[in-house]
Amino acid sequence: MKIKAQFGMVMNLDKCIGCHTCSVTCSNTWTNRPGTEYMYWNNVETKPGVGYPKEWENNDEKKGGWHLKNGKLELKAGGKFSKLINIFYNKDMVEIDDYYEPWTYEYENLVNSPEKDHQPVARPKSQLTGEYMDITWGPNWEDDLAGVHETGKNDPNMRNLDEQIKFEFEETFMMYLPRICEHCQNPSCVSSCPSGAMYKREEDGIVLVDQDSCRSWRFCMSGCPYKKVYFNWKTNKAEKCTFCFPRIENGQPTICSETCVGRLRYIGIVLYDADKVLEAASVEDEKDLYEAQLGTFLDPFDPVIQKEAVKQGIPEDWIEAAQRSPVYKLAVEQKIALPLHPEYRTMPMVWYIPPLSPFMNALGGQVDSLSPDVIFPTISQFRIPIDYLASLFTAGDTDVIKKVLRKLVAMRTYMRSVQLNKPFDKSILEAADMTEEVAEEMYKLSAIAKYEDRYVIPKSHREDSGDMFSHQGNAGFEFMEACRSCMGGSSEADPLEYYESGFWRELDESSPKGV
Amino acid sequence: MTKLDIFLWIILPYISITIFILGHIYRYNTDQFGWTAKSSEFLEKKRLRFGSTVFHWGIIFVFFGHVAGLLIPKLWFDVLGITDDMYHFGAIWFGGLAGLAVVIGGFFLFLRRVAVKRIVKNSSVSDYVALIMLGIVVLVGFTNTAGYTATGGDFDYRVTIGPWLREILTLQPSQGMVLAMAQAPIGFQLHVSLAFVLFAIWPFTRLVHVFSLPLKYLTRNYVVYRNQKPYHKAKVAQKKEIN
Numbered sequence: 001m002k003i004k005a006q007f008g009m010v011m012n013l014d015k016c017i018g019c020h021t022c023s024v025t026c027s028n029t030w031t032n033r034p035g036t037e038y039m040y041w042n043n044v045e046t047k048p049g050v051g052y053p054k055e056w057e058n059n060d061e062k063k064g065g066w067h068l069k070n071g072k073l074e075l076k077a078g079g080k081f082s083k084l085i086n087i088f089y090n091k092d093m094v095e096i097d098d099y100y101e102p103w104t105y106e107y108e109n110l111v112n113s114p115e116k117d118h119q120p121v122a123r124p125k126s127q128l129t130g131e132y133m134d135i136t137w138g139p140n141w142e143d144d145l146a147g148v149h150e151t152g153k154n155d156p157n158m159r160n161l162d163e164q165i166k167f168e169f170e171e172t173f174m175m176y177l178p179r180i181c182e183h184c185q186n187p188s189c190v191s192s193c194p195s196g197a198m199y200k201r202e203e204d205g206i207v208l209v210d211q212d213s214c215r216s217w218r219f220c221m222s223g224c225p226y227k228k229v230y231f232n233w234k235t236n237k238a239e240k241c242t243f244c245f246p247r248i249e250n251g252q253p254t255i256c257s258e259t260c261v262g263r264l265r266y267i268g269i270v271l272y273d274a275d276k277v278l279e280a281a282s283v284e285d286e287k288d289l290y291e292a293q294l295g296t297f298l299d300p301f302d303p304v305i306q307k308e309a310v311k312q313g314i315p316e317d318w319i320e321a322a323q324r325s326p327v328y329k330l331a332v333e334q335k336i337a338l339p340l341h342p343e344y345r346t347m348p349m350v351w352y353i354p355p356l357s358p359f360m361n362a363l364g365g366q367v368d369s370l371s372p373d374v375i376f377p378t379i380s381q382f383r384i385p386i387d388y389l390a391s392l393f394t395a396g397d398t399d400v401i402k403k404v405l406r407k408l409v410a411m412r413t414y415m416r417s418v419q420l421n422k423p424f425d426k427s428i429l430e431a432a433d434m435t436e437e438v439a440e441e442m443y444k445l446s447a448i449a450k451y452e453d454r455y456v457i458p459k460s461h462r463e464d465s466g467d468m469f470s471h472q473g474n475a476g477f478e479f480m481e482a483c484r485s486c487m488g489g490s491s492e493a494d495p496l497e498y499y500e501s502g503f504w505r506e507l508d509e510s511s512p513k514g515v
Numbered sequence: 516m517t518k519l520d521i522f523l524w525i526i527l528p529y530i531s532i533t534i535f536i537l538g539h540i541y542r543y544n545t546d547q548f549g550w551t552a553k554s555s556e557f558l559e560k561k562r563l564r565f566g567s568t569v570f571h572w573g574i575i576f577v578f579f580g581h582v583a584g585l586l587i588p589k590l591w592f593d594v595l596g597i598t599d600d601m602y603h604f605g606a607i608w609f610g611g612l613a614g615l616a617v618v619i620g621g622f623f624l625f626l627r628r629v630a631v632k633r634i635v636k637n638s639s640v641s642d643y644v645a646l647i648m649l650g651i652v653v654l655v656g657f658t659n660t661a662g663y664t665a666t667g668g669d670f671d672y673r674v675t676i677g678p679w680l681r682e683i684l685t686l687q688p689s690q691g692m693v694l695a696m697a698q699a700p701i702g703f704q705l706h707v708s709l710a711f712v713l714f715a716i717w718p719f720t721r722l723v724h725v726f727s728l729p730l731k732y733l734t735r736n737y738v739v740y741r742n743q744k745p746y747h748k749a750k751v752a753q754k755k756e757i758n
Contacts, residue, residue: 080733087729088571095560128558129632191737194729199741212547215727216554231557233637235548460743 002274003298003309005318006185006205007243007267008327008349009257010337011178012446014356014408015264018144018176020044022256029255030242035234037127038102040139041241042256044178048155048388049142053098056227057156057341063092064225065188065344066281073282073345075188075223083194083219092222096233100138102127128233145174157391166385173383175355177392180256181228181241182340182348183207185272185296186281192223198238203460204269205349206243214238225344249460263449268325268456269318270332271298271309281345286395289342296347297332300325321458326445327351334442336404338393353446354393354401356408357383370413372431379405406432411439415447516690520697523708528683531711538718539726552724553642558633566627570620576613580606585680589673607665614657621650645720648713655706663702670700676707
């Protein structure tokens with residue numbers, strides 16, 4: 001048994017209002033540099049839709065993740081040898097247009113334009129070429145189903161649904177899906193990186209790119225089935241969500257979680273047996289992958305596990321944090337959080353509580369004094385088709401989705417009866433495989449969602465890290481651009497250069513540019 | 516032996532080799548962040564496919580061709596029973612084909628770099644210098660094979676350029692071989708001297724990615740872990756545990 005601690009996140013999709021605050025704060029913190037402006041390490045997609053980048057879920061074509069080859073786990077895009085053979089051209093790689101061509105607006109024109117009959121306008125200009133461009137696609141283009149009657153047909157999750165019907169106005173449904181890097185237990189991006197620049201942190205499972213070791217081979221981008229490794233087209237290096245490790249190490253939640261207005265994100269650690277990961281990722285039936293992944297997690301309350309964990313160097317406060325972990329509670333104990341696309345076999349560590357759809361509507365407002373016979377069949381009538389959710393979270397297993405929705409409905413009806421002091425048919429809870437205590441706890445964690453319950457983040461043990469100086473430059477992006485003088489200089493230098501000390505400075509100080 | 520001969524066939528190679536070696540060491544130690552293949556596939560993919568694939572595979576074969584023709588003494592081939600005719604057949608046909616692939620692939624890459632707006636805007640001076648220098652060296656070299664050796668030219672680089680290069684690399688240049696170089700056809704002289712100019716700028720361009728060919732990938736585990744504890748400390752801790 002090799003015990004490792006791993007950070008995970010749970011997102012309660014019922015509470016997501018699609019406000020994009022997470023994306024904006026993430027972008028302001030991490031991706032406001034040249035070459036990264038197209039990146040949203042955190043993005044919120046409206047589902048159904050093709051998403052960001054377009055059709056990222058179509059891994060039959062894009063070849064992200066793992067598959068079983070003769071019963072053995074292998075990268076879907078091909079093994080090590082085939083990677084080296086194809087290193088000069090990666091046919092599976094997405095292009096920047098699959099995300100969108102980044103642009104800015106010609107704001108100076110608003111100020112500098114001479115007096116005219118018409119208002120001056122700020123025309124969009126490509127940040128790649130500096131030329132005027134027509135905007136035909138952008139981040140979040142499908143927000144709130146915009147254009148999805150066209151693009152939605154290419155959403156791979158719609159495969160098993162009668163799309164004709166589902167895109168009729170009366171039948172439409174939607175949900176928000178905030179996405180960050182999954183920090184997988186079995187990361188295919190790390191496994192695809194020929195130069196070993198990508199790594200998983202031994203202590204907390206966070207997946208990072210070593211900017212100094214990245215050699216621009218770009219297999220991580222196509223290897224990630226979630227398309228969450230991005231290519232900085234200015235520095236020619238891979239970049240990705242860092243799980244805000246500088247904050248996490250200090251016990252603070254990631255910036256996307258901290259600023260989430262819906263308070264729908266949970267962060268905690270789980271203990272898992274690293275020796276079991278390969279076996280779990282290699283189970284034959286895709287529908288068993290969810291259970292197999294749960295099987296890798298270890299019970300932090302088990303004294304045997306605790307003893308072994310301490311022996312293997314897991315700090316005691318981390319074991320305690322694993323016991324209080326909301327991720328463990330929601331995913332393992334209550335089993336209402338599910339992994340995104342387990343069929344990619346990467347064992348993702350960002351889990352989702354599926355949305356209930358407009359709940360009162362489905363029950364016709366008759367939520368009081370219901371029996372299980374009435375309430376549970378309604379789940380299949382919910383606006384968001386069970387099949388769609390199953391395609392997202394359980395590799396198509398609708399039973400698991402139904403079980404989860406049943407629990408959520410049972411918890412709500414139970415708490416409603418408690419709050420309103422109304423009679424309650426306890427068989428509803430029993431049918432959902434719950435007790436009153438569990439319902440109560442679920443309610444506290446998902447509805448009250450106190451800050452200290454949502455984020456149980458043990459600080460990293462810096463006293464163990466020894467010579468921290470040796471880690472300088474291993475991560476982070478403060479150096480920004482390649483050594484310009486020795487590369488002969490780029491043809492178009494940025495007017496602003498970022499200095500290691502962190503200050504901006506006009507490159508040409510003799511002729512300062514206008515504000 | 517004129518001063519020019521001494522410069523071209525002794526001084527230039529040594530200056531170039533010195534810059535090549537020290538330059539790589541310097542760059543590797545000071546500019547890990549800039550040490551990349553500078554892939555532009557993310558910005559433009561369609562036109563890259565043919566050019567990049569053909570060029571790179573071609574130049575790999577060309578490289579091994581040069582090793583066989585210049586670094587391996589002719590004697591070895593004789594011992595192995597490879598006659599001059601057999602060698603020349605291989606050099607002209609395989610070498611010629613590989614050279615043609617490099618020329619065509621390189622031409623496609625050049626066109627892409629000057630024609631695709633996104634690529635033009637994101638190219639540095641060093642990208643152009645590397646591409647053009649490489650292009651000239653390749654073109655001259657290909658012309659030598661296709662226009663001279665293949666049409667029956669009687670200059671044998673295996674008894675002139677080959678020994679000369681081996682002497683240079685083993686730090687024992689001799690007058691005889693420098694004279695042999697001085698009497699080589701102009702095409703070969705150009706190819707060799709320009710190649711040494713290319714080697715001198717090599718460490719300061721994207722060409723450094725040649726040395727990053729990730730062969731280690733073949734033998735390592737798929738998932739890479741890194742430990743916050745410095746390696747030796749972790750090892751010591753582990754040892755203590757075992758004891």
